[in-house]
Amino acid sequence: MKTSKTAGTSLEIALSKYCGPDDVITPIQLDDEAVRASLGYPGPQNYLKPRRQYTPRDHFRLMRGRKAPRTFYNHIPARDVRARVGKAIWESYLKVSIVRNPFDYVVSRYFWAHEGQEVSRTGFREYLMSKPKVLHKNRRITHIDGTKAVDFMIRFEHFGDDLTELAERVGLPRDLHAEFSALGAKKGVRPPHATTDEMFSGFSEGIELVCAIYEEDIAEYGYAVPSG
Numbered sequence: 001m002k003t004s005k006t007a008g009t010s011l012e013i014a015l016s017k018y019c020g021p022d023d024v025i026t027p028i029q030l031d032d033e034a035v036r037a038s039l040g041y042p043g044p045q046n047y048l049k050p051r052r053q054y055t056p057r058d059h060f061r062l063m064r065g066r067k068a069p070r071t072f073y074n075h076i077p078a079r080d081v082r083a084r085v086g087k088a089i090w091e092s093y094l095k096v097s098i099v100r101n102p103f104d105y106v107v108s109r110y111f112w113a114h115e116g117q118e119v120s121r122t123g124f125r126e127y128l129m130s131k132p133k134v135l136h137k138n139r140r141i142t143h144i145d146g147t148k149a150v151d152f153m154i155r156f157e158h159f160g161d162d163l164t165e166l167a168e169r170v171g172l173p174r175d176l177h178a179e180f181s182a183l184g185a186k187k188g189v190r191p192p193h194a195t196t197d198e199m200f201s202g203f204s205e206g207i208e209l210v211c212a213i214y215e216e217d218i219a220e221y222g223y224a225v226p227s228g
Helices: 008-016 030-038 056-063 078-085 087-092 102-113 121-130 137-142 156-170 176-181 204-213 215-221
Strands: 096-099 152-155
Touching: 008 030, 008 176, 078 087, 096 137, 096 156, 102 121, 102 204, 121 204, 152 156, 156 176, 204 215
Parallel strands: 096 152
Antiparallel strands: none
């Protein structure tokens, strides 16, 4: 379950190396697809809806020049995955995702959303308070009806240890983390000085908002709450 702003694209590229012809690989951004292709890894496959499943609306959209309908897509929510793979696969497969300190996540997302624009602490505050739905994005991907639907969470802050454990668990090479680290997709947007403590300094409303939505993650993974 690929969450947002958690190094998911780099992990996706690394994992695609080990996919076979029957596995599902969804498209990513063109520059990231170029990286995947340069490494000789499999690209997008098995993600489009079979023609035998087309609805009249699907045919109409194709006639209007729209893209072919997809069964799977980038950042697809857990609810949709469950509906499309069926009960047997959903209940028997290991479901994996990446979790990140929610305070750190929202700062990273702010800079990503405003790349090339003027940014500031004031702008960050306005962004978070006017668009609190950004905090729900990853929760929608990993949870169904408010309950976590993932079996194994890779902690963004402990990627090396957790990815090595995952590799051992599913039979992938122990050096999978080294392959992942060499990719570094989408890095370099957030400036080094924009720490979580700095961006949330004096911003008690934002801290309270994040705590309310991510109470579960803060408690389960021991994430520190900015002093404000």
